[in-house]
Amino acid sequence: MNYKKNLNLFVLIFSIGIASFSQSLVVNDLSTEYKTDPIGIDVNRPRLAWKIESDVRNVMQTAYQVKVAFSKSDLMSDNELVWNSGKVTTDKSVQVVFDGKNLESRKRYYWTAKVWDNMDNSSDWSEPAFWEMGLLKADEWVANWIQPDIEEDITKSEPSPYLRKDFKLKGDIKKARVYISSFGLYEAEINGKKVGDQLFTPGWTSYNNRLQYQVYDVLELLESGKNAIGVVLGDGWYRGNLGWADRKNVYGEDLALIAQLEITYSNGKVERIVSDESWKCATGPIVMSDIYNGEIYDSRLEKPGWSSSGYKDKDWSGVKLVDRPKDKLVAAIGPPVRKIQEINPISIIKSPLGETIIDMGQNMVGWVRLKVQGPEGTIVTLLHAEVLDKEGNFYIDNLRSAKQMLQYTLNGKGQEVYEPNFTFQGFRYVKVEGFPGELSLDNITGVVIHSDFAITGTFACSNPLLNQLQHNIQWGQKGNFLDVPTDCPQRDERMGWTGDAQVFSRAASFNADVAAFYTKWLKDMEADQLENGSIPHVIPNVLGKNSVSSAGWADASTIIPWNMYLVYGDKRILDEQYSSMANWVSFMTTVAGEDHLWNKGSHFGDWLFYRPNDDNSGMSAVTDKYLIAQSFYIHSTEILRNSARILGKEDDVEKYDELLKEIKQAYLNEYVTPNGRLISSTQTAYVLALEFDLLPENVRKRAAERLVENIGIYKDHITTGFLGTPYLCDVLTEYGYVDVAYKLLLQESYPSWLYPVKMGATTIWERWDGIKPDSTFQTPNMNSFNHYAYGAIGDWMYKNIVGIDLDENDPGYKNILIKPTPGGEITNAEGEYESYYGTIKSGWKIEGGKIVIDVSIPVNTKARVKLPKAHLSEVSESGNKLETIKYMISKQSNEDVIIELGSGNFKFEYPYKLEQ
Ligand code: BGC
Numbered sequence: 032m033n034y035k036k037n038l039n040l041f042v043l044i045f046s047i048g049i050a051s052f053s054q055s056l057v058v059n060d061l062s063t064e065y066k067t068d069p070i071g072i073d074v075n076r077p078r079l080a081w082k083i084e085s086d087v088r089n090v091m092q093t094a095y096q097v098k099v100a101f102s103k104s105d106l107m108s109d110n111e112l113v114w115n116s117g118k119v120t121t122d123k124s125v126q127v128v129f130d131g132k133n134l135e136s137r138k139r140y141y142w143t144a145k146v147w148d149n150m151d152n153s154s155d156w157s158e159p160a161f162w163e164m165g166l167l168k169a170d171e172w173v174a175n176w177i178q179p180d181i182e183e184d185i186t187k188s189e190p191s192p193y194l195r196k197d198f199k200l201k202g203d204i205k206k207a208r209v210y211i212s213s214f215g216l217y218e219a220e221i222n223g224k225k226v227g228d229q230l231f232t233p234g235w236t237s238y239n240n241r242l243q244y245q246v247y248d249v250l251e252l253l254e255s256g257k258n259a260i261g262v263v264l265g266d267g268w269y270r271g272n273l274g275w276a277d278r279k280n281v282y283g284e285d286l287a288l289i290a291q292l293e294i295t296y297s298n299g300k301v302e303r304i305v306s307d308e309s310w311k312c313a314t315g316p317i318v319m320s321d322i323y324n325g326e327i328y329d330s331r332l333e334k335p336g337w338s339s340s341g342y343k344d345k346d347w348s349g350v351k352l353v354d355r356p357k358d359k360l361v362a363a364i365g366p367p368v369r370k371i372q373e374i375n376p377i378s379i380i381k382s383p384l385g386e387t388i389i390d391m392g393q394n395m396v397g398w399v400r401l402k403v404q405g406p407e408g409t410i411v412t413l414l415h416a417e418v419l420d421k422e423g424n425f426y427i428d429n430l431r432s433a434k435q436m437l438q439y440t441l442n443g444k445g446q447e448v449y450e451p452n453f454t455f456q457g458f459r460y461v462k463v464e465g466f467p468g469e470l471s472l473d474n475i476t477g478v479v480i481h482s483d484f485a486i487t488g489t490f491a492c493s494n495p496l497l498n499q500l501q502h503n504i505q506w507g508q509k510g511n512f513l514d515v516p517t518d519c520p521q522r523d524e525r526m527g528w529t530g531d532a533q534v535f536s537r538a539a540s541f542n543a544d545v546a547a548f549y550t551k552w553l554k555d556m557e558a559d560q561l562e563n564g565s566i567p568h569v570i571p572n573v574l575g576k577n578s579v580s581s582a583g584w585a586d587a588s589t590i591i592p593w594n595m596y597l598v599y600g601d602k603r604i605l606d607e608q609y610s611s612m613a614n615w616v617s618f619m620t621t622v623a624g625e626d627h628l629w630n631k632g633s634h635f636g637d638w639l640f641y642r643p644n645d646d647n648s649g650m651s652a653v654t655d656k657y658l659i660a661q662s663f664y665i666h667s668t669e670i671l672r673n674s675a676r677i678l679g680k681e682d683d684v685e686k687y688d689e690l691l692k693e694i695k696q697a698y699l700n701e702y703v704t705p706n707g708r709l710i711s712s713t714q715t716a717y718v719l720a721l722e723f724d725l726l727p728e729n730v731r732k733r734a735a736e737r738l739v740e741n742i743g744i745y746k747d748h749i750t751t752g753f754l755g756t757p758y759l760c761d762v763l764t765e766y767g768y769v770d771v772a773y774k775l776l777l778q779e780s781y782p783s784w785l786y787p788v789k790m791g792a793t794t795i796w797e798r799w800d801g802i803k804p805d806s807t808f809q810t811p812n813m814n815s816f817n818h819y820a821y822g823a824i825g826d827w828m829y830k831n832i833v834g835i836d837l838d839e840n841d842p843g844y845k846n847i848l849i850k851p852t853p854g855g856e857i858t859n860a861e862g863e864y865e866s867y868y869g870t871i872k873s874g875w876k877i878e879g880g881k882i883v884i885d886v887s888i889p890v891n892t893k894a895r896v897k898l899p900k901a902h903l904s905e906v907s908e909s910g911n912k913l914e915t916i917k918y919m920i921s922k923q924s925n926e927d928v929i930i931e932l933g934s935g936n937f938k939f940e941y942p943y944k945l946e947q
Contacts, residue, residue, distance in 0.1 A: 071246025600843020715755025
């Protein structure tokens with residue numbers, strides 16, 4: 032807190048010193064509920080944020096004003112404002128809660144912001160941004176739920192139904208929106224053009240509790256006079272195969288559609304074209320589609336012009352009106368899935384078995400676009416695999432029952448281009464069968480799809496293996512952020528495994544803006560939480576009510592909201608998830624009973640920890656499952672207590688403080704000797720004890736030593752599974768063993784992060800030894816090559832190698848910690864993180880006996896910069912001696928120099944010896 036006082040003082044000194052400079056202060060990058068100009072939200076009090084730019088240092092916002100109106104011109108002329116905040120004295124520029132008149136369905140709200148700063152400057156009003164409301168009440172859905180009236184055998188994947196309707200416009204129109212959702216997946220077209228660019232809509236949620244709808248602006252797609260709308264449906268998660276063991280029709284047996292096209296004519300009259308019994312239906316070229324198995328597409332069955340007016344649908348069937356709930360319809364929250372990038376293959380391989388295999392050069396998720404020409408009726412089959420086997424043949428055993436197959440039948444009418452609709456594959460290699468003529472690289476293009484999050488992080492350093500590791504982490508995220516955070520994208524799982532999601536959530540938040548993505552998923556978690564507080568293993572829960580409550584998995588319910596609070600300063604997520612968090616803790620408390628030990632039930636434990644083949648070697652790093660359970664029980668309770676404090680729930684703070692004392696004591700009694708030795712002598716046991724603060728002060732140092740000794744026993748190898756891995760290097764760094772952390776990180780032999788990199792991985796593997804040193808595989812039952820969990824180390828790499836971190840006491844990067852920590856013979860590193868306030872940069876280079884550290888801090892934030900191994904008298908900043916710069920507070924702290932500063936770009940330089 033002293034630090035804050037000091038900072039205020041230096042802000043004052045600096046302001047006086049610099050006030051005479053002329054400067055520009057600009058407000059930009061306005062966002063609403065974490066999105067730029069969202070259409071179709073249903074948040075009654077949306078949160079607004081903006082970024083501020085200035086060309087001088089040390090700028091803090093001192094006040095803001097926000098105006099909201101129904102049009103840009105009203106905004107400019109202050110006419111009929113929906114909200115005028117007036118000048119509010121505060122440094123708050125993110126998570127600003129709209130506090131105007133009640134928001135109305137369908138209305139678009141334009142807004143602008145203006146700020147004042149500590150230099151006595153004020154900005155102009157920003158460029159206006161907007162948000163648009165969806166349908167806030169169930170009875171505003173005048174459209175009906177309709178269902179294709181065709182015969183289906185729901186025991187297998189049936190052809191996709193196409194639904195259509197002609198309509199006529201009676202004059203000029205000024206506004207047109209489609210509000211649309213489905214049970215199953217939908218893709219809509221108007222007059223032959225796709226509506227929007229989203230994929231896998233309406234997304235995957237706890238369908239029986241929350242079904243998302245999307246809103247599209249379709250003004251541009253409409254024509255005067257005759258028009259048509261068409262929608263094709265796919266089985267998707269709703270009734271396709273989902274989960275192993277032949278699970279199908281998990282949510283229901285029948286696909287259904289609700290669509291409401293609202294047209295506003297120039298004279299203000301509104302007309303609605305809605306899904307009703309007048310729609311027609313037929314099947315078409317999508318003969319089969321399934322998330323896991325792929326798609327069979329017969330282009331001879333295409334119905335050209337089916338979504339345009341004038342199409343002859345006389346022989347089409349009708350539709351049935353069905354009674355499905357409208358009160359479960361909710362506006363979409365997360366970023367939509369889109370086509371994000373394309374990849375060209377790098378080679379065509381002829382395998383020893385004679386297979387023709389295309390190598391995309393990257394394990395990717397999405398599909399390939401096929402370009403082909405040949406005789407009618409030719410069938411081209413594309414099979415997808417992540418790896419080739421030791422001999423170089425196509426390997427699909429690890430996909431288990433997932434077929435990952437695209438099959439395209441040519442119509443023979445010239446050049447044909449095919450992309451699938453309702454399926455995705457996880458693959459690097461594509462086996463091509465039945466291709467007419469000579470296959471060339473031009474025939475195949477990789478289409479990468481994922482939730483369209485904004486990329487927020489960059490990382491690069493002098494060690495190419497670490498750069499590849501970071502690349503693999505990012506691709507693991509791309510591949511497994513497909514509307515829900517999945518374990519893997521290829522075998523018959525692809526589900527929202529909670530444990531995987533929680534261990535990766537901090538690293539994920541460096542790479543990309545994941546606030547809205549997790550906000551959505553957490554709502555499904557709450558929806559699927561059991562009455563007794565248990566949290567299912569996967570969210571949305573498709574495994575049933577007995578697959579619940581594993582330690583470290585279910586704790587995603589506390590850990591992820593907390594991480595979102597830390598990264599985005601998002602108190603609302605804590606508030607909205609609070610009862611879910613509390614119910615989870617209460618479940619553990621009930622099960623633990625009087626002795627306060629949560630030592631019942633089945634748990635995954637430290638999943639996939641190091642276990643050599645020869646289990647008698649005594650080297651298997653098994654951590655007692657109930658020790659782990661108690662550790663997470665305490666951790667979740669602590670998060671809940673801290674959340675209660677932040678939300679001002681004083682009674683709960685007291686209650687959970689009490690509980691914490693009891694369950695920590697129970698942990699000590701049961702699992703720790705008086706000298707701090709844990710009953711499980713594993714890296715994970717010690718890491719959890721130290722990271723979650725479970726041990727008395729007097730034995731912590733010794734426990735850290737034991738951890739390091741254990742790492743020594745394994746000759747600097749990591750032995751942790753999913754639960755210990757995320758915190759291992761953090762704990763080592765915290766307790767002064769950054770050198771050991773680097774040794775583990777840079778270890779190239781199994782088990783280690785770089786072993787897969789050395790083996791040619793382009794994504795993070797599920798297991799430390801998915802491919803063994805002799806090039807044979809781990810068991811096909813569980814061997815994904817695209818599982819992000821072990822990529823959790825990305826968090827440590829950003830925080831320590833690049834050196835960008837946050838201050839838990841002033842979260843959301845309002846107070847930034849810059850702490851580059853050279854080691855491992857790395858000579859330079861640089862990275863950026865796009866925070867809600869703007870770009871944070873940290874980069875360092877050791878050369879010629881000195882280190883140069885470049886730092887950028889966005890306006891309206893502060894930073895504490897730690898210069899490693901520096902002497903105050905030897906440090907310069909942008910050529911000036913640090914000691915002489917009055918507006919930065921610097922001090923020597925043991926080996927380091929600590930500087931407190933405000934916004935701006937800084938260049939520090941001082942003598943530095945690279946340790947060998
Ligand atoms: C998934 C994991 C998951 C685990 C539970 C696996 O099949 O792929 O990543 O966390 O089951 O132990």
